[in-house]
Amino acid sequence: MVSFFNEICFRCRIGNGIFSNPVLVTPISWQSTRGYVRRAPRNGFSKQKKYEKSKKLMKYTKPARMLLSKSVIAPSDAQRSRWSHDDFRRQKSVVKEFTERQGTTPYLVGPPNAGGFSVLKSIDYEDRLPLNATVARLSSFESLRLLPIVRNALYGRALRQLDEKRPTAIQALAIKRIMSLPPPTVRLAQQGLLAKEDETDEEYYERRRYRKNLHKMKVKLKSYLLAAETGSGKTLAYLLPLVSMLKEEELQNAPAVWELPERPYIRSVILVPTAELVQQILAVVKDMCHDIKLASAGLSQETTRGVADNIRKKQIDILVATPVPLLKLLHRTDWNILEDCRKIVVDEADSLMDRSFKNETQEILDAPLRLETLVFCSATIPKTFDRTLAKKYPSMERIIAPHLHQVPRRITFSTVDTAARPFFNDKRKALAETLYNLDRSDTDPGKLKRIVVFVNHRESVPGLVEYLNGLKFHAVGVTRDNSLEERSSLMREFIRPTPRLEEVNNLNVVTGAVKTLRVLVTTDIFSRGIDMQSVRTIILYDVPFSSIDLIHRAGRTGRMGRRGRVILLATKGELKPWLRGLATTINRGYALV
Known part of the structure; x- marks a missing residue:
C-alpha cells in the first residue's frame, strides 16, 4: 500500500505536470504529512540546467519505474503493532464518526481527535x-x-x-x-x-x-x-x-x-x-x-x-x-x-x-x-x-432535557497553559498563582470563598494538601480512605451556605494567611450528585479521563442557575489541539460528545 501511495504521489507531482519546474523528491517516513518533501537545488546547478536535465530524464524514464528502498516501503514491527492495536483503530473510528456528525449536526461540536475522551452518546439537535x-x-x-x-x-x-x-x-x-x-x-x-x-x-x-x-x-x-x-x-x-x-x-x-x-x-x-x-x-x-x-x-x-x-x-x-x-x-x-x-x-x-x-x-x-x-x-x-x-x-x-451534555451556560470555562512563563510546566506553581488571583478577585466580596480542586488519583491528594498548607492556604483533602464521619465533617463547610468573613470565627476552622479561601482537594468521590451550593470555583488540577468526568466535576458549581467558573490546568504534554478549543466549545453552549 505504501509503494502504491508513493507511485501515485510521483505521478501527480511529475507525470501530470502539476509543477512547471519539476524538482527531485526524497522519500521520508510514512508518519509525515505527505510522504515527500521538496529538496532544494544543489549548489552548482542553475535553473536552466536543472530544467533541461529533468526534461531529459522525463523523456527516457517512466514514473512507474521509480524504485524505493525496502526500509521505506516495508513498515517496521512497531508500526505494524500500532496499526493492529485496538486503541489506534478506536481513535480512527472516533475521528471518522465526529467528522460525519459535525457535517450533519453542526450544533453538536465536541472535542475532535480526542480518542477515549469522547464517550458520550450524541443527541441530535432536531430532537432537542x-x-x-x-x-x-x-x-x-x-x-x-x-x-x-x-x-x-x-x-x-x-x-x-x-x-x-x-x-x-x-x-x-x-x-x-x-x-x-x-x-x-x-x-x-x-x-x-x-x-x-x-x-x-x-x-x-x-x-x-x-x-x-x-x-x-x-x-x-x-x-x-x-x-x-x-x-x-x-x-x-x-x-x-x-x-x-x-x-x-x-x-x-x-x-x-x-x-x-x-x-x-x-x-x-x-x-x-x-x-x-x-x-x-x-x-x-x-x-x-x-x-x-x-x-x-x-x-x-x-x-x-x-x-x-x-x-x-x-x-x-x-x-x-x-x-x-x-x-x-x-x-x-x-x-x-x-x-x-x-x-x-x-x-x-x-x-x-x-x-x-x-x-x-x-x-x-x-x-x-x-x-x-x-x-x-x-x-x-x-x-x-x-x-x-x-x-x-x-x-x-x-x-x-434540551441541554443534556452541556456545561451550564452560567459557568465560565478557561484553560491555563502551565508550560508558559512563569510556571514552566510546574502545575503546583500554577495552582498557587490561581488561588492567589482568586483571593484578590472581587467575586463574592466580604464572603468566604470555597474552592474545590479535583485530581485523578487519590495518591496525589496528601502531597498537594501539604504543599498548599505550606503556602498558608487552608486546604483539606478527602478521599475514600477517610471514614464517613471524617468526610461528612470536612464536606459540611462546602455544602452549607456561604458565610460572611466576620462570621468565620464561629465556624471553628483553622485560619491561614489567606483568610478568604477554603480549598478542598478531592477525587471523583465527590464529583457525582453532591450539592455544593456555596462553591463558586472548580479547579481541574488533572485533565479528566473523559468527557463524563469533565461534566460531573464542572457540575459541582453553577447549580440551579447560580454562577460559577471552572479552571483547567494543563501541561505541555496534556494541552492537545482539541483541549485548546475545549473552552470555546463549552462557553458557546455546545454539547460535548
Whole structure:
C-alpha cells in the first residue's frame, strides 16, 4: 500500500505536470504529512540546467519505474503493532464518526481527535427543539398532576429558600410523563376490581378470587430514563412523582393495587452509588415526608449491622440505599424483603450500571416480584450505558432535557497553559498563582470563598494538601480512605451556605494567611450528585479521563442557575489541539460528545 501511495504521489507531482519546474523528491517516513518533501537545488546547478536535465530524464524514464528502498516501503514491527492495536483503530473510528456528525449536526461540536475522551452518546439537535416548547407550556407546578399535600411540602420545605418556585426543564418533563398513568381507582375500575352497587354473588366471589391471586400475577413494567445536565434538580424530578404515587395509593385506599401485608415491607427503593448521596437524598426525603407522612430510611456501607437488621422489622415507604449493603441485607433475610417493592429509582445510573456495580444493581432490580415503575436517572449517557439499556429495556421511555451534555451556560470555562512563563510546566506553581488571583478577585466580596480542586488519583491528594498548607492556604483533602464521619465533617463547610468573613470565627476552622479561601482537594468521590451550593470555583488540577468526568466535576458549581467558573490546568504534554478549543466549545453552549 505504501509503494502504491508513493507511485501515485510521483505521478501527480511529475507525470501530470502539476509543477512547471519539476524538482527531485526524497522519500521520508510514512508518519509525515505527505510522504515527500521538496529538496532544494544543489549548489552548482542553475535553473536552466536543472530544467533541461529533468526534461531529459522525463523523456527516457517512466514514473512507474521509480524504485524505493525496502526500509521505506516495508513498515517496521512497531508500526505494524500500532496499526493492529485496538486503541489506534478506536481513535480512527472516533475521528471518522465526529467528522460525519459535525457535517450533519453542526450544533453538536465536541472535542475532535480526542480518542477515549469522547464517550458520550450524541443527541441530535432536531430532537432537542420540540422539548423547549413543552417546557415553556409547563411553567408552574400547578400545571402538573401532583397531590396538594405534595405541592405544599414542595413549596414549604424543598424550595423554601428559592424566591421563584417554578419547575426546571427536567422536572416539568419527568413529572408530566411519569404521572400520566391514571390514578389507582381508575385502574381498579378498568380491571373490574372495585365493588359495584348491583354486584351479584358470583361477581363478588370472582372479584375476591382475582384479588387474592393478584400478587402472583405479573404486571407490565413502565421504565423511564431521566437525563439532564448537572444542577438541574433531577432529585426532585423523580422524587415528586414517587411520593405522589405512593401517597395517592394510600389516600385512595387501593388494596388491590397495593396489598399491605402484616409483615415488614419496603414499598420503594432509591439506589445511589455513595454513602454521601444516601445522606443528602435521605435528608430531602425526610424533610418532605414530614408533611406527607411517609416512612423513610437509609442504608449504606457505613450503616451498622444493628441498624441494617432493624430495617427488616419496619414498614418502609422509601428506602435510600447503596447496592452492596442492600444486597447483603437481602441475602441475610429469610424472605425476600423486596417482594412487595413496586417502584425503584436508580440515581447516577451510568455509574451504577457500569462494570463496577452492574451485577449488584441488576440483582436488586430482579428481586421484586411485581415491579411496576423503574426510573433511571443520570446527568450523562455514555455509549456503553445506552447500549445496555437498549438491550435490557427496549421499550424504555426516554425523558431527556434540551441541554443534556452541556456545561451550564452560567459557568465560565478557561484553560491555563502551565508550560508558559512563569510556571514552566510546574502545575503546583500554577495552582498557587490561581488561588492567589482568586483571593484578590472581587467575586463574592466580604464572603468566604470555597474552592474545590479535583485530581485523578487519590495518591496525589496528601502531597498537594501539604504543599498548599505550606503556602498558608487552608486546604483539606478527602478521599475514600477517610471514614464517613471524617468526610461528612470536612464536606459540611462546602455544602452549607456561604458565610460572611466576620462570621468565620464561629465556624471553628483553622485560619491561614489567606483568610478568604477554603480549598478542598478531592477525587471523583465527590464529583457525582453532591450539592455544593456555596462553591463558586472548580479547579481541574488533572485533565479528566473523559468527557463524563469533565461534566460531573464542572457540575459541582453553577447549580440551579447560580454562577460559577471552572479552571483547567494543563501541561505541555496534556494541552492537545482539541483541549485548546475545549473552552470555546463549552462557553458557546455546545454539547460535548
